[in-house]
Amino acid sequence: MDRFILGAQGLRVSAVLKRKHGVSRGFPIVYCKLWLLAIQEQIRGGGSALLPLFLWCLFGLVLSLPAGAATEEEIARYRKIWNPMAAGPQLVSAADVQPEGQMFLRPYVYSELGYGQFGNTWSPGAKSLPQRLSAINPQLEFSYGITNSVEFEMYLSEVSWWQSSGNGQGAQSGNGLGDTTAFLKYRFHVQEDQTWWPTLTNAFYVSLPSSDWAGTPSIPGGFAPLGRLPSAHFGAPEFTESILFRKNVRPFRISGGVFYSYGPPSSNNGTAQYFGDIVQYRLAFEHFLDDTRGFAYAVEVLGLHGLPYRLDGHTVNAKPTSFGLVGVQPTVEYKFTDRIVGAAGVLFTLAGQNDIAAIYPNFSIYYYWSRTGRVIAR
Numbered sequence: 001m002d003r004f005i006l007g008a009q010g011l012r013v014s015a016v017l018k019r020k021h022g023v024s025r026g027f028p029i030v031y032c033k034l035w036l037l038a039i040q041e042q043i044r045g046g047g048s049a050l051l052p053l054f055l056w057c058l059f060g061l062v063l064s065l066p067a068g069a070a071t072e073e074e075i076a077r078y079r080k081i082w083n084p085m086a087a088g089p090q091l092v093s094a095a096d097v098q099p100e101g102q103m104f105l106r107p108y109v110y111s112e113l114g115y116g117q118f119g120n121t122w123s124p125g126a127k128s129l130p131q132r133l134s135a136i137n138p139q140l141e142f143s144y145g146i147t148n149s150v151e152f153e154m155y156l157s158e159v160s161w162w163q164s165s166g167n168g169q170g171a172q173s174g175n176g177l178g179d180t181t182a183f184l185k186y187r188f189h190v191q192e193d194q195t196w197w198p199t200l201t202n203a204f205y206v207s208l209p210s211s212d213w214a215g216t217p218s219i220p221g222g223f224a225p226l227g228r229l230p231s232a233h234f235g236a237p238e239f240t241e242s243i244l245f246r247k248n249v250r251p252f253r254i255s256g257g258v259f260y261s262y263g264p265p266s267s268n269n270g271t272a273q274y275f276g277d278i279v280q281y282r283l284a285f286e287h288f289l290d291d292t293r294g295f296a297y298a299v300e301v302l303g304l305h306g307l308p309y310r311l312d313g314h315t316v317n318a319k320p321t322s323f324g325l326v327g328v329q330p331t332v333e334y335k336f337t338d339r340i341v342g343a344a345g346v347l348f349t350l351a352g353q354n355d356i357a358a359i360y361p362n363f364s365i366y367y368y369w370s371r372t373g374r375v376i377a378r
Helices: 002-021 027-040 046-064 072-080 210-214
Strands: 102-117 127-145 150-163 172-177 180-189 199-208 238-249 252-262 266-268 271-273 278-290 295-306 323-335 340-353 356-370
Touching (some): 127 356, 172 210, 199 252
Antiparallel strands (some): 102 127, 102 356, 127 150, 150 172, 150 180, 199 238, 252 278, 266 271, 278 295, 295 323, 323 340
């Protein structure tokens, strides 16, 4: 009963803020609460089930307190600052959202060439894999600007993988429908030239195990090629809360984000399966060489850490209980037309724990269009 009272209180607070400020500052809080109430129905454990609700709602509160939605005057000032039309970083989702009514389609290809295995402790060194692994994970991303502060995005994907023979085992392969991710972004602070404060955006991701529903063979290592955002356990549901930022300082753009993922209990051959939570961080530095052509290079850093515990208090029973990777990617961006921009790069793992060492070639193209006929850089 307590969880339903908390949800009702959150909705009442959101309604009050909406009357006072035009757009609800409580939007991320209520959104997280509605999902968490659904998650809790799947969790057993009495009072311990209130822990993820409390922590996630607290996190949403911290994210949405600094400001409400940006005003029209703030948006107009932002549109005048230096901001070249470009593909942007490949591994970081943009904190600045699309204008209302603008959208894009983005074919994206993640790939993986695994060559080593990191040990049980963090190290830059990896042992040679007895069975080489390669994978490709094409996806189609759709994005739509609902308002000047709220954006909806969704990924649909396919995955194919191949593992060579070795270590007494034959070669294996698999392919099929990949996992699906949908999310909302809420920009609660927009950057200005006069201050050093970056754009700040709250994003909430829902990863659906469509690969499991379709019977796609699970990829060795348990993850689709690194780089996909958010990186989550393959074939398992996941809920990810994040905060994104971006700051333009000509000729540079600096962007990044911090992500926390929680997976509700899933099953493996009829047995309850509890994955540990995941913390991720991403940071990108772009340097523009030609503004008019959207020609730039970027250096992107990615970190992924599997935790040996869960917010709901359940014991982690999926192996390994702790794992992680840190990688860096050089990226090149280019604007082909006013509506088409693209980027390509290669991600290299620098260090890891209980995970696969690999290189990850990535490529994507955006196609923008708008109801007004004029495409505006995010």
